[in-house]
Amino acid sequence: MEWNKEAIERHEQMPIPPSVSPLARKQAEKIARKKGLSQVTVTEVEEAEEAYATYFGREKAQEMKNLLEGKEPVPQMVEELFFDASEKLYDIKVCPVKYGSQRKEVADGITEIFRGVQEIFEKEQIEETIAELSRAPLSQQSRFTVVIAGCSNCCEPPFFKDLGVVGQHVPRVTNADCLQCNKCKRVCYEDAITLTENGPSINRERCINCEFCAKSCPNEKIIIEKRGYKVIAGGRDYRHPAVAVRVKAFTGQEGVLTTVKKIVTLLKKGNEGDTLKSLIEKYGIDMLQ
Numbered sequence: 001m002e003w004n005k006e007a008i009e010r011h012e013q014m015p016i017p018p019s020v021s022p023l024a025r026k027q028a029e030k031i032a033r034k035k036g037l038s039q040v041t042v043t044e045v046e047e048a049e050e051a052y053a054t055y056f057g058r059e060k061a062q063e064m065k066n067l068l069e070g071k072e073p074v075p076q077m078v079e080e081l082f083f084d085a086s087e088k089l090y091d092i093k094v095c096p097v098k099y100g101s102q103r104k105e106v107a108d109g110i111t112e113i114f115r116g117v118q119e120i121f122e123k124e125q126i127e128e129t130i131a132e133l134s135r136a137p138l139s140q141q142s143r144f145t146v147v148i149a150g151c152s153n154c155c156e157p158p159f160f161k162d163l164g165v166v167g168q169h170v171p172r173v174t175n176a177d178c179l180q181c182n183k184c185k186r187v188c189y190e191d192a193i194t195l196t197e198n199g200p201s202i203n204r205e206r207c208i209n210c211e212f213c214a215k216s217c218p219n220e221k222i223i224i225e226k227r228g229y230k231v232i233a234g235g236r237d238y239r240h241p242a243v244a245v246r247v248k249a250f251t252g253q254e255g256v257l258t259t260v261k262k263i264v265t266l267l268k269k270g271n272e273g274d275t276l277k278s279l280i281e282k283y284g285i286d287m288l289q
């Protein structure tokens, strides 16, 4: 699709992460196609920008804008969360929280869990246990894999890993005025929000606690009432892929680390050829709760 000069320039200034930039072009083209246009103009780029601002949340969109304009505050990287697994028999991957994609309180919580998991693994010498369990010569496929995701958008997917920790941000409707701007409804990809003249109501059955609605609401009509984590375990990649099963639907940092200690105990019960998945099947998921 054609782009006019102003649209190209505007796209280059969009306050979005560099990894999303080429996709934002396609988003603008999608908007143009929907309008029956054969050329992207600055209007479609602005509409795409607005969509991303709602998606990332006002606070982070503003920080990214500041970054482009050389102002403060900008997204803060959390260098500690970049884990080098090259010489390890376990791996801990953290979602874009490490690039500063989430609020400080979320990043702090994830950092505490990251530290706690590492501390337990090192204290319990989990690498020796993993080595004992591996039937094949040790390789990256032998690694015990962990993903810690800041929210249920799961930009770093935890579902095929031995252990997944997923931030949960439970929204609540407040007494503030609703501006009827529709932003919360637009950004709720679970269709969990109904908007009436009195404001939004949230269907708890559908809601996955992603926080998008609260991040997009300009008037704190929706806020986050409590933050915690979902814990899943027993997923596998490689030869026999399996989806992790739920251990805890909602817990705090202590609850996560208690499960990690129980996982280590369970792994130590295993024999060569066992995985966390096979041990959960043998001893039951209750062992980890």
Ligand code: SF4
Pocket (backbone or CB within 6 Å): 169, 171, 187, 188, 189, 190, 191, 192, 193, 202, 206, 207, 208, 209, 210, 211, 212, 213, 214
């Ligand atoms: S937190 Fe729930 S209601 Fe809000 S956007 Fe996410 S899924 Fe929808």
Ligand code: SF4
Pocket (backbone or CB within 6 Å): 177, 178, 179, 180, 181, 182, 183, 184, 185, 195, 199, 200, 216, 217, 218, 219, 220, 221, 222
């Ligand atoms: S709850 Fe917030 S985001 Fe949703 S329509 Fe009202 S003011 Fe807009």
